[in-house]
Amino acid sequence: MKTEPVKVSPSTHWVGANETEKRLFEGLWAIPEGISYNSYIIKGAEKTALIDSVLGAYQEEHLEKIRKVTDPADINYIVVNHMEHDHSEALPKVLEAAPNATLIYTPMAHQMYKAFFQHEPKSLIIRNDETTVDLGGKTLRFIRTPFLHWPETICTYLQEEGTLFTCDLFGTFRRLPENKVIDTDIKEIDKYIPDSSKKYFAGVMTRYRDYVLKAMEKFNQLKIEIKVIAPGHGPIYTANTKTVMDLWASYSRPDYSRKTVIAVGSMYGTTLKFIQALTKGVEDAGGEAVVIDVINDEPAKALAAIMDAPALLIGTATYEYNMFPQIQHLLYLLQVKNLTNLTVGIFGGYAWGAGGAKHLTERLDQLGFRRIGEPVEVRGAPTQEDLERARSLAKAVTEDAFREKRI
Ligand SMILES: Cc1cc2nc3c(=O)[nH]c(=O)nc-3n(C[C@H](O)[C@H](O)[C@H](O)COP(=O)(O)O)c2cc1C
Ligand SMILES: [Fe+2]
Ligand SMILES: [Fe+2]
Incomplete structure (x- = not known):
């Protein structure tokens, strides 16, 4: 037109x-x-x-x-x-x-x-x-x-x-x-x-x-x-x-909101099974959870959500002994856009030989994110106990971020 x-x-x-x-x-x-x-x-x-x-x-x-x-x-x-x-x-x-x-x-x-x-x-x-x-x-x-x-x-x-x-x-x-x-x-x-x-x-x-x-x-x-x-x-x-x-x-500036972004890369939905427990953990800490699905949500939407968030939970399915490609892409964008001043936590899964969470951990540490707790990484689908660990992680990450950013 x-x-x-x-x-x-x-x-x-x-x-x-x-x-x-x-x-x-x-x-x-x-x-x-x-x-x-x-x-x-x-x-x-x-x-x-x-x-x-x-x-x-x-x-x-x-x-x-x-x-x-x-x-x-x-x-x-x-x-x-x-x-x-x-x-x-x-x-x-x-x-x-x-x-x-x-x-x-x-x-x-x-x-x-x-x-x-x-x-x-x-x-x-x-x-x-x-x-x-x-x-x-x-x-x-x-x-x-x-x-x-x-x-x-x-x-x-x-x-x-x-x-x-x-x-x-x-x-x-x-x-x-x-x-x-x-x-x-x-x-x-x-x-x-x-x-x-x-x-x-x-x-x-x-x-x-x-x-x-x-x-x-x-x-x-x-x-x-x-x-x-x-x-x-x-x-x-x-x-x-x-x-x-x-x-x-x-x-x-940014004006941080009391929110935690949950960014997840999942091929078949197994890693998405953590979201409810993570959301509960964020809410327990007095925050709001914003979920970004890196496959279906475009990168600008992810960056727009993350740029004023003090906390980020990143989840990845293991893909060829490494993290899921779009999660890697998201990390690259966070690096070049200077969006690394966040508290982060990690979750994910694998079927036969883990690697996603390990590589994600190394990369986040390298980029200078403030990483809290141990990654919640599971073989197959998360059990009730895994979900409880995820909830605790989300709570700890969110509490740390709000304290850090004084919000
Ligand atoms: C292309 C592809 C590569 C994968 N690579 C690995 C791998 O290297 N190691 C592993 O343990 N699992 C691997 N998996 C299995 C997935 O990590 C596992 O099934 C996971 O639970 C899938 O999570 P999702 O349902 O969130 O996608 C691979 C799966 C696919 C489809
Ligand atoms: Fe322009
Ligand atoms: Fe321009």
């Missing part, structure tokens, strides 16, 4: 695209509600700027939309907030139609542009947080926000309107409904929580959560008043911007 350009304000039009093909964003994250690649045309009295671009697959659609708002040859500036492919692949195509445009980006984004497109465009390099360009009554200011979500990233502020173009910051895994890019209603925002907004954060931003807080501090220090948030993915917020920022601050 092709969308039309949408007016965000008298000066600003959305000229982005919705993803229509991909099931996974970045080849990893499920996007059942889709995703949009947002790009914006801003017209001042004298000059015109394009903010970001779209994935290459949508370059024709993108250009068509730009044409409906302005003659591309009149574009004076193209702001590259972030060089990731989802915002930059269409840039060479846009530049063919906008040969007079000067690209605005950081030194590192400039290097990346040359490396990807083997071409040296007219460039204005951003080296501080003070640079502005005047479009004629509309002033753009560029603020460096490293690691949101690559090191070369900036946000662009349209001063007269208080609009902050944040690219990946404040994005959501969500396509935009036709002719409706603007969300002003707080109830609409509530609909994304904890789903697409939190999963987006978990998948894309968790590793850089400190940088999210630093960027928000910087906006405060620079007295950037944010009336409109225009991100690179998902809805634009023309009201309730504080709610969105508070939400992201809470993802970034």
Whole structure:
């Protein structure tokens, strides 16, 4: 479904695209509600700027939309907030139609542009947080926000309107409904929580959560008043911007909830037989159990559940003398996303020669998790006694985590 350009304000039009093909964003994250690649045309009295671009697959659609708002040859500036492919692949195509445009980006984004497109465009390099360009009554200011979500990233502020173009910051895994890019209603925002907004954060931003807080501090220090948030993915917020920022601050801190995630990898359901006893143990310690089935629940859902959990119980069926592959994958994601500051406990099973729990133990210890108790590992199905051990383990892990995190 092709969308039309949408007016965000008298000066600003959305000229982005919705993803229509991909099931996974970045080849990893499920996007059942889709995703949009947002790009914006801003017209001042004298000059015109394009903010970001779209994935290459949508370059024709993108250009068509730009044409409906302005003659591309009149574009004076193209702001590259972030060089990731989802915002930059269409840039060479846009530049063919906008040969007079000067690209605005950081030194590192400039290097990346040359490396990807083997071409040296007219460039204005951003080296501080003070640079502005005047479009004629509309002033753009560029603020460096490293690691949101690559090191070369900036946000662009349209001063007269208080609009902050944040690219990946404040994005959501969500396509935009036709002719409706603007969300002003707080109830609409509530609909994304904890789903697409939190999963987006978990998948894309968790590793850089400190940088999210630093960027928000910087906006405060620079007295950037944010009336409109225009991100690179998902809805634009023309009201309730504080709610969105508070939400992201809470993802970034994180605000631990009194919960224990039970993540389990099971082929035939035997390992799932522990869940009831584990849940009871978590509840005995005053927590809430959240179960993640690593086969059927996608990784972003697992990360979104774990990122504000102080405790994690990991269960695995033994698979070729080792842990189940998706459990290994989950551990890898926890490692690269810096989500290892948790208390953990282990459970699992085997049929003839154990190995799952052993490898899981070694890996968790290596990654610096706070591991409590002995793994509850059983041959075949758990007995009543095994279930009792599992309950005690879940209680001990949960109690330790709540004590550790003072919650
Ligand atoms: C592909 C595959 C590989 C397995 N590898 C081992 C193994 O190396 N050692 C072992 O004792 N059991 C192994 N098992 C048996 C399972 O670990 C055991 O049946 C377990 O109880 C299954 O748990 P689940 O029902 O939660 O999947 C394997 C099973 C499958 C299907
Ligand atoms: Fe990105
Ligand atoms: Fe992006």
